[in-house]
Amino acid sequence: MPLQYNEFYNEQTGLTIGLKKLLFSEQSEYQLVEVYETDTWGNLMTIDDMVMLSERDEFVYHEMLAHTAMFTHPNPKRVLIIGGGDGGTAREVLKHASVQHVDMVEIDKTVVDASKLHFPGVGDFDNPKLNVLYEDGIAFVKSVQTPYDVIIIDGSDPVGPAEGLFEKDFYQFCIDALSDDGVLTAQTESPWVESYYPSMKKVFYALDDLFPISKMYISYIPLYPAGMWSMACASKQEDPLGDDVQKRISSSSDWLAGLKYYNTEVHKAAFALPNFVKEIISR
């Protein structure tokens, strides 16, 4: 039997990934960060035995989390990423010509180190517009002086250091750290595991209470539990489903053609929720 990695999300049900070898393993101050070479997914990063990304499927998560926020804002110049240590979200954000400055606040330097070493195609760490800080994201957001146009919450699962990123208090700090037309996106776990931990409901209720516009959207991520992943989009002014957003996406068709997942239709379609998903967030 070859070496295998298992992430079970329902008792003994979940994903099994064939491994070739362990490339990196470090118990940081916060968590166990590991990188494996896999059979068919390129390199794979896990944190505390939960899948973070593979080279083969990371494009889905990063494109959907970044571009949904970036195109919803009319002219995003200053962007804050909480978490996102692998660098993939920043890479997508930096494709937008309007961007002048990106702060990426990752609590764990080990994640960035592992990514630089073993995911060379994922990050864009040499980009002069990118400023990486190794700090606690929640404390950072509390102390923001100059507001951001876009905040992206790219944390890991709601156990361990990322737990606070699913709490309403945190989103209150975010709204204060956003400009008057600010937009926020956040990863909110899978609707299929919602009964184990109510991530979607918690984050959606918080955003729905705090922001004028808040909507959930979904995308297909093969190596995340059940393959169906939810994200939240909250906005002070612009509706992510507005005509202006569609126009902005269409007018970027030159570089958007180079993406592997996100496009004009996918942006809109991602917000169409199946009935059982709607029910999870109904109030």
Place this chain on the structure above:
Amino acid sequence: MPLQYNEFYNEQTGLTIGLKKLLFSEQSEYQLVEVYETDTWGNLMTIDDMVMLSERDEFVYHEMLAHTAMFTHPNPKRVLIIGGGDGGTAREVLKHASVQHVDMVEIDKTVVDASKLHFPGVGDFDNPKLNVLYEDGIAFVKSVQTPYDVIIIDGSDPVGPAEGLFEKDFYQFCIDALSDDGVLTAQTESPWVESYYPSMKKVFYALDDLFPISKMYISYIPLYPAGMWSMACASKQEDPLGDDVQKRISSSSDWLAGLKYYNTEVHKAAFALPNFVKEIISR
């Protein structure tokens, strides 16, 4: 270590499902049909070690395969299902008031027997409008005399008895067996395993050559490889994305509210394909 079921779709990568016990196992004339009680997915049917359905997630596949075809046709009265032995597709078809007669042609009676015994909530086998035939689907379609309004290809994977359901010849027989405004849907595997067997491309090219309108669509099925599943919709007259289709779906909102996945927005959104999926079927 508890009993587990593995379906690997990329070397050693795939799904692992926790099992409680084996409920049914029969090597039929065509294939090995088994039913397990699982940890959290209810009962699970496998054919030749490939997942067919679980009680917990079957609604996605059956709603998306059936209603996409049924609402695209303006007034579906006669429906043919090829395969579909578990009965779930017929159950969804029979929810449409216009339906007068459904022929379900399943090659393997063992699948129907297993479903009646262990998936009591899936089939609607006592419905007087449903006629079940145990015959080869391809031979049946070749010999159709009275045309059907809708044909649904609900076969298993393209190995074993269902292999012919992915061939162009078969779809030529289907077009001949459809009425002048006929509509067809078919399951076409996951875009993430397309490099192992080109199901999507084969079926889409065939339909694109034969039908005036042919489109691919996708849905989230947790227990199928990668969680992203593709289906094809081909039509002689009506566009599945036309305004009339949206009107028909909206006017059925009474019973549609009882579905768990399909709704007006999901119908349309399912046809929005990510860039890498578009590329698979580009000619």
